[in-house]
Amino acid sequence: MKKILPYLPDRPRKPREYGLTMVMDKGLSLNEAASFMSVGSSYTDYVKLGFGTSLITPGLEKKINIYKKEGVIPYFGGTLFEAFVIRDMFKEFVKFLDKYRIDLVEVSDGSFDIDHDRKLEYIHKLARHRTVISEVGSKKKEVVYSPDQWVEMMKAELDAGSVKVIAEARESGTTGIYNEDGSINNSIIGAISDQVKLENVIWEAPMKSQQAWFIKHFGANVNLGNIAPYEIIPLESLRLGLRGDTFFQFLPDELKQ
Amino acid sequence: MKKILPYLPDRPRKPREYGLTMVMDKGLSLNEAASFMSVGSSYTDYVKLGFGTSLITPGLEKKINIYKKEGVIPYFGGTLFEAFVIRDMFKEFVKFLDKYRIDLVEVSDGSFDIDHDRKLEYIHKLARHRTVISEVGSKKKEVVYSPDQWVEMMKAELDAGSVKVIAEARESGTTGIYNEDGSINNSIIGAISDQVKLENVIWEAPMKSQQAWFIKHFGANVNLGNIAPYEIIPLESLRLGLRGDTFFQFLPDELKQ
Amino acid sequence: MKKILPYLPDRPRKPREYGLTMVMDKGLSLNEAASFMSVGSSYTDYVKLGFGTSLITPGLEKKINIYKKEGVIPYFGGTLFEAFVIRDMFKEFVKFLDKYRIDLVEVSDGSFDIDHDRKLEYIHKLARHRTVISEVGSKKKEVVYSPDQWVEMMKAELDAGSVKVIAEARESGTTGIYNEDGSINNSIIGAISDQVKLENVIWEAPMKSQQAWFIKHFGANVNLGNIAPYEIIPLESLRLGLRGDTFFQFLPDELKQ
Numbered sequence: 001m002k003k004i005l006p007y008l009p010d011r012p013r014k015p016r017e018y019g020l021t022m023v024m025d026k027g028l029s030l031n032e033a034a035s036f037m038s039v040g041s042s043y044t045d046y047v048k049l050g051f052g053t054s055l056i057t058p059g060l061e062k063k064i065n066i067y068k069k070e071g072v073i074p075y076f077g078g079t080l081f082e083a084f085v086i087r088d089m090f091k092e093f094v095k096f097l098d099k100y101r102i103d104l105v106e107v108s109d110g111s112f113d114i115d116h117d118r119k120l121e122y123i124h125k126l127a128r129h130r131t132v133i134s135e136v137g138s139k140k141k142e143v144v145y146s147p148d149q150w151v152e153m154m155k156a157e158l159d160a161g162s163v164k165v166i167a168e169a170r171e172s173g174t175t176g177i178y179n180e181d182g183s184i185n186n187s188i189i190g191a192i193s194d195q196v197k198l199e200n201v202i203w204e205a206p207m208k209s210q211q212a213w214f215i216k217h218f219g220a221n222v223n224l225g226n227i228a229p230y231e232i233i234p235l236e237s238l239r240l241g242l243r244g245d246t247f248f249q250f251l252p253d254e255l256k257q
Numbered sequence: 258m259k260k261i262l263p264y265l266p267d268r269p270r271k272p273r274e275y276g277l278t279m280v281m282d283k284g285l286s287l288n289e290a291a292s293f294m295s296v297g298s299s300y301t302d303y304v305k306l307g308f309g310t311s312l313i314t315p316g317l318e319k320k321i322n323i324y325k326k327e328g329v330i331p332y333f334g335g336t337l338f339e340a341f342v343i344r345d346m347f348k349e350f351v352k353f354l355d356k357y358r359i360d361l362v363e364v365s366d367g368s369f370d371i372d373h374d375r376k377l378e379y380i381h382k383l384a385r386h387r388t389v390i391s392e393v394g395s396k397k398k399e400v401v402y403s404p405d406q407w408v409e410m411m412k413a414e415l416d417a418g419s420v421k422v423i424a425e426a427r428e429s430g431t432t433g434i435y436n437e438d439g440s441i442n443n444s445i446i447g448a449i450s451d452q453v454k455l456e457n458v459i460w461e462a463p464m465k466s467q468q469a470w471f472i473k474h475f476g477a478n479v480n481l482g483n484i485a486p487y488e489i490i491p492l493e494s495l496r497l498g499l500r501g502d503t504f505f506q507f508l509p510d511e512l513k514q
Numbered sequence: 515m516k517k518i519l520p521y522l523p524d525r526p527r528k529p530r531e532y533g534l535t536m537v538m539d540k541g542l543s544l545n546e547a548a549s550f551m552s553v554g555s556s557y558t559d560y561v562k563l564g565f566g567t568s569l570i571t572p573g574l575e576k577k578i579n580i581y582k583k584e585g586v587i588p589y590f591g592g593t594l595f596e597a598f599v600i601r602d603m604f605k606e607f608v609k610f611l612d613k614y615r616i617d618l619v620e621v622s623d624g625s626f627d628i629d630h631d632r633k634l635e636y637i638h639k640l641a642r643h644r645t646v647i648s649e650v651g652s653k654k655k656e657v658v659y660s661p662d663q664w665v666e667m668m669k670a671e672l673d674a675g676s677v678k679v680i681a682e683a684r685e686s687g688t689t690g691i692y693n694e695d696g697s698i699n700n701s702i703i704g705a706i707s708d709q710v711k712l713e714n715v716i717w718e719a720p721m722k723s724q725q726a727w728f729i730k731h732f733g734a735n736v737n738l739g740n741i742a743p744y745e746i747i748p749l750e751s752l753r754l755g756l757r758g759d760t761f762f763q764f765l766p767d768e769l770k771q
Contacts, residue, residue: 002312004353005340027747029549035286039315052756053747055518058553079758083519086761086769096518111761112771139758170758172722208429233284233310242309244336244396244427247343247368255343261569261610262597292543296572465686490541490567499566501593501653501684504600504625512600514626 008240009220009250014045014071018199019221020164021236023229024077024171024206026050030059032229033066040232041070046104048225050171051079064100078108078135081122086112090122097130107157108135110168113143116153120160127161133202137168137176147191154196166225167192169204173226182207193218211238212245220250265497266477266507271302271328275456276478277421278493280486281334281428281463283307287316289486290323297489298327303361305482307428308336321357335365335392338379343369347379354387364414365392367425370400373410377417384418390459394425394433404448411453423482424449426461430483439464450475468495469502477507522754523734523764528559528585532713533735534678535750537743538591538685538720540564544573546743547580554746555584560618562739564685565593578614592622592649595636600626604636611644621671622649624682627657630667634674641675647716651682651690661705668710680739681706683718687740696721707732725752726759734764 002008012019023044028036037044047067054060054076067074076097084093097105107122114122119134126132134157136150145153154165167189168176177188192201198218204226205211214222220239227235237243241250248256269276280301285293294301304324311317311333324331333354341350354362364380371379376391383389391414393407402410411422424446425433434445449458455475461483462468471479477496484492494500498507505513526533537558542550551558561581568574568590581588590611598607611619621637628636633648640646648671650664659667668679681703682690691702706715712732718740719725728736734753741749751757755764762770 004312004349005346006344027553027744029553031288031545031549031552035288038288039284039286042315043313050748051758052751052754055756056557056750056754057747058556079756079761082761083756086765087520089519092518111758230284233314234307236313237309240309240313242312242336242340244308244368247336247339251343261606262603263601288545292545295545296541296543299572300570487541490571491564493570494566497566497570499569499593499597501565501625504593504596508600 002240007251007255008242011221011239014042016045018223020045020202020223021227021232022046022048022202022223022225023227023232024048024050024225025053025229026171027053027057028063028229030062030066033063036229036232037066037070037072040229041072043232043236044072046225047072047074048077048106049074051077052083053077054080061100064102073104075102075104075106075133078106079111081105081107082109082111082114085114085122104131104133106133106135106166107162108166108168110135110137110139113138116156120156123157123160123162132162133164133166134162135166135168139168139170139175141175141180147187150188151191151195154192154201158196158200164200164202164223165196166202167204169206169210169226171206171226173204173206173210177203178210182210184210184213198222208234208238208245211235215239215246216249264508264512265499268478268496271299273302275480277302277459277480278484278489279303279305279459279480279482280484280489281305281307281482282310282486283428284310284314285320285486287319287323290320293486293489294323294327294329297486298329300489300493301329303482304329304331305334305363306331308334309340310334311337318357321359330361332359332361332363332390335363336368338362338364339366339368339371342371342379351383361388361390363390363392363423364419365423365425367392367394367396370395373413377413380414380417380419389419390421390423391419392423392425396425396427396432398432398437404444407445408448408452411449411458415453415457421457421459421480422453423459424461426463426467426483428463428483430461430463430467434460435467439467441467441470455479465491465495465502468492472496472503473506521765521769522756525735525753528556530559532737534559534716534737535741535746536560536562536716536737536739537741537746538562538564538739539567539743540685541567541571542577542743544576544580547577550743550746551580551584551586554743555586557746557750558586560739561586561588562591562620563588565591566597567591568594575614578616587618589616589618589620589647592620593625595619595621596623596625596628599628599636618645618647620647620649620680621676622680622682624649624651624653627652630670634670637671637674637676646676647678647680648676649680649682653682653684653689655689655694661701664702665705665709668706668715672710672714678714678716678737679710680716681718683720683724683740685720685740687718687720687724691717692724696724698724698727712736722748722752722759725749729753729760730763
């Protein structure tokens with residue numbers, strides 16, 4: 001139906017490599033997940049079952065199937081990986097993935113500091129049989145990486161087997177690639193976008209101002225993550241220039257003011 | 258059931274001319290829309306299908322029917338009108354209204370600057386066959402109108418055929434009639450309320466503090482807009498003095514402290 | 515399923531005396547309430563039907579039954595008690611409780627100032643035939659109690675028959691036991707936790723930062739209230755150390771960094 005208006009940017013069809021949206025499900029009921037899919041399935045690529053919620057949300061297997069049936073790829077939040085690994089239970093983690101037939105796996109070190117070589121090893125090991133994405137950046141305010149460190153870690157993780165790297169911002173959008181008030185950290189994001197292929201980066205961007213910034217700077221098909229389920233339609237509107245913030249973004253010059 | 262308590266303010270029955278609540282639906286699923294109606298239909302007058310979401314939300318026709326069946330009037334957000342008009346597709350916009358049997362239409366210039374005479378013409382033209390409401394105020398921070406300009410534009414638009422004028426605040430409630438922190442812009446709201454009939458103004462008021470302010474200053478039946486669906490019951494509680502913020506508002510003096 | 519990971523803190527089974535979570539329902543539809551129960555019933559002890567919403571939410575009786583059937587105890591927000599009492603309709607309030615077969619009742623003086631002896635009398639009277647919880651703290655910014663006053667009032671109310679006292683923070687979490695920006699008021703919370711049995715206090719804590727603070731300071735089983743329905747799974751994750759903020763909280767020293 002959106003074809004009714006010219007000059008809306010093209011969005012690749014699913015399954016797509018670029019223009020990804022990752023939604024964070026932090027405890028939807030089965031009904032809510034189905035309801036979300038009824039409006040959002042064609043706009044959603046990945047659903048992250050946030051942090052350790054998978055262990056305590058009733059109906060996990062059914063929820064995973066709801067998402068898969070709609071062509072949306074579910075995966076466990078990186079904190080769950082970390083919770084297994086800090087207990088020295090990597091094998092049990094892999095069994096858990098098998099049990100729920102989860103192909104996509106996130107490797108992160110946001111909550112506890114894993115030596116980077118060891119992180120690369122986990123990526124490498126998991127990438128043999130699964131699709132790996134890995135997250136760069138700490139959830140802790142006291143852990144600060146330089147722009148160069150962000151770039152180096154991302155490159156090394158992609159080399160080790162990650163298909164995408166995620167730039168950390170938490171559910172709140174106030175850490176990692178953002179300042180404490182949620183505003184853009186230009187030096188970090190600038191360095192990453194200069195030196196890492198944009199198709200390979202998923203930017204966590206829970207706030208509308210952050211989403212709009214990325215769409216304005218990197219286009220309609222920038223990969224964005226940590227989107228709330230009820231923000232999937234508003235975000236797709238932003239991507240297409242159908243909301244005030246990006247209204248002029250994709251219009252030809254002769255129509256701009 | 259509210260008749261159990263005396264001194265609750267009267268609310269006119271639907272369809273009503275005053276005491277309106279306009280809710281913003283920015284991408285509800287059909288199930289969610291039906292669920293919202295099951296609690297909110299008697300408290301909701303208009304539902305705005307926010308900005309350009311109508312073009313990309315699955316099941317648009319069914320959703321429109323869900324609202325109409327419950328006596329709630331759906332309409333397309335002003336940004337959709339603007340998206341057609343900036344592409345010189347006003348005729349196609351009217352066809353789109355016809356196709357979905359939409360009677361209520363919003364004329365706005367929040368995203369791009371339409372010459373005010375041209376805006377009045379659109380209002381005039383549309384008002385021949387439909388019910389028109391028009392929005393005053395820009396979504397852009399750099400566009401600032403004086404209190405007198407707000408009043409003049411509102412009066413001219415009502416004269417041109419709008420049945421109500423909407424005072425812009427965005428979904429966030431941080432622009433137009435509010436300051437950047439969401440606090441009240443007294444000079445603008447004061448000028449409007451002095452010079453424009455209150456029954457004819459719908460104040461966008463997404464924040465509870467804003468809703469409470471309007472109810473305290475203009476009464477239970479002030480027209481309010483950009484209410485989130487899950488805030489319809491809390492807002493109605495505020496209107497009736499059934500919440501802390503307006504607890505004393507409608508009590509006789511002898512019961513006040 | 516959470517038994518898959520060692521070192522998660524124990525949570526008592528329902529019905530429990532400690533480790534309570536009170537959720538605020540401020541106008542859920544029947545479908546939404548059922549959906550919430552399908553994920554949250556085992557983690558939720560009380561549901562507060564917020565402020566005066568009970569009088570205007572359609573399907574009140576059915577909703578009460580949805581909660582009761584799941585072993586969750588519903589009650590009316592304290593503002594409803596106050597709305598009856600300020601109108602000198604205490605008897606009608608009791609009839610209203612009877613009509614809806616509500617056993618748990620909140621006595622509060624957040625919106626209007628009830629003489630404390632009179633408040634104790636209400637607690638005493640209601641406690642004869644029902645379970646009473648009472649709330650300490652004002653919703654009004656200008657009413658400030660000293661830490662000693664908080665403690666004295668809580669003790670007196672427990673003595674008068676309250677089984678738990680609630681520490682007020684509003685839905686927003688910016689008053690009472692918190693500062694205006696939602697940060698912890700250490701002197702008040704310190705005094706209460708020193709002098710009132712922790713099992714007997716329910717801390718209103720709508721913000722994640724507040725929930726994490728209480729869990730870190732008082733353990734996984736601290737009683738927390740004013741939780742939004744869709745935050746029940748994230749909160750339980752926090753309680754169990756399955757989220758970044760409390761990731762190390764319950765691990766043995768040899769696993770900590």
